[in-house]
Amino acid sequence: MTNQMQHVSGNTRRVTPHPSHPDRNEESHYRFASKILALSGILQSTLEINELLALFAKEIREFIKYDGLTYSFPSLKIDIKLGDQPTNNCAYELVVAGDHLGDLQFFRHYPFEVSELEAIENLLAGLLYPLRNTLLYQRAVESATIDPLTGVRNRAAMDSSMKREIGLALRHNTPLSIILMDLDHFKSINDRYGHLYGDQALKAAAQCAERSIRESDIIFRYGGEEFLILLTGTDLRGAELLAERIRQNMVAMPPQTEKAIRMTVSLGVTSLEQGDDMNSLFQRMDSALYRAKNSGRNRVVVSATADG
Numbered sequence: 001m002t003n004q005m006q007h008v009s010g011n012t013r014r015v016t017p018h019p020s021h022p023d024r025n026e027e028s029h030y031r032f033a034s035k036i037l038a039l040s041g042i043l044q045s046t047l048e049i050n051e052l053l054a055l056f057a058k059e060i061r062e063f064i065k066y067d068g069l070t071y072s073f074p075s076l077k078i079d080i081k082l083g084d085q086p087t088n089n090c091a092y093e094l095v096v097a098g099d100h101l102g103d104l105q106f107f108r109h110y111p112f113e114v115s116e117l118e119a120i121e122n123l124l125a126g127l128l129y130p131l132r133n134t135l136l137y138q139r140a141v142e143s144a145t146i147d148p149l150t151g152v153r154n155r156a157a158m159d160s161s162m163k164r165e166i167g168l169a170l171r172h173n174t175p176l177s178i179i180l181m182d183l184d185h186f187k188s189i190n191d192r193y194g195h196l197y198g199d200q201a202l203k204a205a206a207q208c209a210e211r212s213i214r215e216s217d218i219i220f221r222y223g224g225e226e227f228l229i230l231l232t233g234t235d236l237r238g239a240e241l242l243a244e245r246i247r248q249n250m251v252a253m254p255p256q257t258e259k260a261i262r263m264t265v266s267l268g269v270t271s272l273e274q275g276d277d278m279n280s281l282f283q284r285m286d287s288a289l290y291r292a293k294n295s296g297r298n299r300v301v302v303s304a305t306a307d308g
Contacts, residue, residue, distance in 0.1 A: 032063055032119070032122075035059070035060075035062065035063065035123070035126075036122055036123060036125065036126050037126075038126075039056075039059055039060075039123065039126030039127070040126040040127075040129060040130055042055065042059060043055060043056060043059075043126065043127060043130035043131075044130050044133070046134070047133065047134050047137040047138075048134070049073075049078055049080070049134050049135070049138055050080060052130060052131065052134050053069070053071050053080050053082065054082065056127050057069055057082050057083075060120075060123045063119055063123065064106070064116060064119060064120055064123065065108065066083075066106045066107060066108045067083050067084040067085075067086055067107050067108040067109060068081070068082055068083025068084040068085050068086075068106075068107045068108075069081075069082050069083065069104065069105060069106050069107065070082070070085065070104070070105045070107075071102055071103070071104050071105075072102055072103050073101070073102035073103075073135065076135065076138050076139065076142060078102070078138070083107070084107065085105075085107045086107050086108060086109045087109075088107065088108055088109065088110060088111050088112065089105050089106060089107045089108075090105065090106050090112050090117055090120065091103065091104070091105045092104045092105070092120075092121075092124060094124070094127070094128060094131065096128050096129065096132050099132065101128065101131050101132055101135060102131070102135075104124070106120065144156070145157035147221040149199055149202065149203060149221075150202060150203050150206035150207075150221055150227075151203070151206065151207070152206050152210060152219045152220060152221055152227065153218060153219065153220045153221070154220065154221055155220065155221065155222065155223060157220060158220035158222065158228055158230075161218060161220075161230060162178075162230065162278055163278065165230060165232055166272060166276070166277070166278060166281070168232075169232070169272050170272070170274065170276070173274075174232075174233060175233060175234055175235040175236075175238075175271060175272070176230075176231065176232055176233070176234070176271065176272040177231040177234045177235065177236055177238070177239030177269065177270065177271040177272070178228060178229065178230055178231065178239070178269070178270060178271075178281065178285055179228070179229040179231070179239060179242065179243045179246070179267055179268070179269050179285075180222065180226060180227075180228055180229075180267065180268045180269075180285045180286065180288070180289045181209060181226065181227045181228075181229065181243075181246065181265050181266070181267045182225060182226045182227075182265060182266050182267075182289055182292075182293065183201075183202065183205055183225040183226075183263055183264075183265055184263070184264045184265060184266055184293075184297040184298060185297075186198065186201075186202070186224075186225040189201055189261060189263075193257075193259050193261065197257050197259050197261065200256060200257050201256050201257065201261045201263060202225060204253065204256045204263075205225075205227075205250065205263055205265065206219070206221070206227060208246075208249055208250055208253050209227060209229065209246050209249075209250070209265075211249070212242070212245050212246045212249045213229060213231075213242065213246070214242075216232060216233065217229055217230065217231050217232075217234075217242075218230045226289075228285075229242075229246075235271060236269065236270070236271040236302065236304060239269045239270075239271060239302075240269050240300060240302050243267040243269050243300045244300050246265065246267065247264070247265055247267060247298065247299070247300055250263055250264060250265045251264055251298070264297060264298035265298070266289060266292035266293045266297045266298065266299060266300075266301075267289065267292060267299075267300045267301070268285050268286065268287070268288030268289030268290070268291070268292055268300075268301055268302075268303065269285075269288055269300060269301070269302045269303070270284040270285045270288055270302070270303040270304070271304075284303040285303065287303055288301045288302060288303035289301070291303075
């Protein structure tokens, strides 16, 4: 496997690109230089990271042959894969003014030549600043949708996600389920230990639930000590099993804070039906949670139908 590690920096990018082939004629050299000058402007047309990488991948194919690329930026949980990933690759750490902008890899079935690597470096120079702007935008969007205490998504993010996913599920007739989780006797934790320890316990509960779900599931802070978990592509039985796993994991969690706080949760589960909207779905979810709390807490209750 060829693994050619490169480092590309906005501070040290070359103004005059190296030719990607030794015999590049004057016309193709001019065309390549024009592409580099135009690339940054072309990429400024979007602030969506997936669109940006797809546009970049399309624009550079005129000069570089490759089978696929990957881009990762772990702090924003960005992991993009385009095309195939065969064994030969060249990898770049993208940096502007000391800011790490992620890692980009190109893949193909045969090794990259030195002249091609030089061409890639020059083309990447056109990506760096649009990428930095996109990541700044992504960070702003992320911070606006995250609950600062627990680190999970907030109510505003939940509203927009639920509307979108309900519409998609009804349109394509695919399953969608939701779980509403409530910390049992949370008020007594605040009353007995104070809000500082209550906040720590709340954060620990959110993290436990987040570790219990799949990558495709999303957890939101619904309000106070309640959390909603959105399960796309999951039927009622699958949602019930997941809710029970969350409940068991919460019981098994070690005592929290130096006050040795132990927690249990009650969970209400329901699934989307044809004819549902957000209000009817949430009414069944609330009803299921209410029954879980009224029947002794630390349990899962399922509301299978509009009547149940």
